[in-house]
Amino acid sequence: MIRVALNHKTIYQYDRPVQLGPQIIRLRPAPHSRTPICSYSLKVTPEDHFLNWLQDPHSNYQARLVFPNETTHFEVEVDLVAEMTVINPFDFFLEPDATGYPFEYESLLSKDLQPFLDKENWGPEFTTYLNSIDRSEQKTIDFLVNLNY
Template sequence: MGILIALQHRSQYAYDRPIQLGPQILRLRPAPHDRSQIRQYALQVTPAEHHLYWFQDPFANHLARVLLPQPTREFTVDVNITLDLQPFNPFDFLVADYAETYPFAYPQPLRRALLPYFEPEPAGGLLQQWLAGIDRRPASLIGFLFDLNQRLQRDLRYELRLESGVQSCEETLSRACGSCRDSAWLLVQILRHLGLAARFVSGYLVQLDPDSRVNGTGNDDFGLHAWTEVYVPGAGWLGLDPTSGLFATEQHIPLACAADPECAAPISGSLEAAGTHFSFTHQLQRLSS
């Protein structure tokens, strides 16, 4: 049985003077491969005078392009989604015979299709040291991925970081901490250096309190999150969350998946230089369970 929930998410930018905004790109609609069922979706933008166009990027994500013809002191994006979360076993998949044991080789046609997801950045000294500590002896691929994810979760301390952008792998490893997007990008790079196709994911993480009730006062919550997906032949894209050290479940709602983090940012665009105050709110209501 699924759990029906309503998500309300507001992102608000206030400027110290009227400014002209360039095109704004919103990646705030569940991605096509999200397993939950979307019952209702609404996107509202302020100021009211704007033009909005939906399209799909090369990674098949749903993007909204917003054009604002007049200067404004405010830019607000409201997202309202009703989702039917259908629980699933994150290990319920079949791996192609040739990929059951790591290391393995992707067939050339598949490798060509996944080419952007194989290209790592040059590894600095700390990343090289981390990679050198990996046991490369043949092992079950899924067990190998699980252990890798767990090790990274143990090595890094999570921190809430409101600044934009993603830390370099060297900075994350030297500090031994980072936000969810920092650890997700680090895991992408680790997987690529190991010869595995990997991509960066931004989305929502829904956290349901087992003691909550429909329309109750429990501790159900959600927020923006980031994690990693690795392409496993026969199984497809599998989510790995290095913040928790676990495989992604129905509570991970992907919004955008891309080869690089900047192509998966929830909101991006250009604007005139100005003093900016950013704030956000989010609310989850459980409608049924």
């Protein structure tokens, strides 16, 4: 079994005391991640703070920090150890109506997925990439594999 240790540190230094507003830290793996997390720690400076763990609508963890006093230093450090397990990227099934690309979601599922299907204004590089994608009729799995080439 292979384990990896990750460390992330962000440091802000202010030239005078400041009152920090509430801070939301999104540096914790989601509980539905397929990669097992062996250990996780979050260290925040200044140590005089209130911490509440929340979950967003997609079950991602968020640390909400409130600081009662002014500070000249704000630091967030995360340490975690993850177990690198073999994950088969093809460990899924497709509904019969989705085996060919392009396909349409059934109406109820389409409503649930709407936030993920909304299009945004992308930058020029991403737009160029999107325009390079082969959108001809093909097997859905082939379409997904070809996105990685």
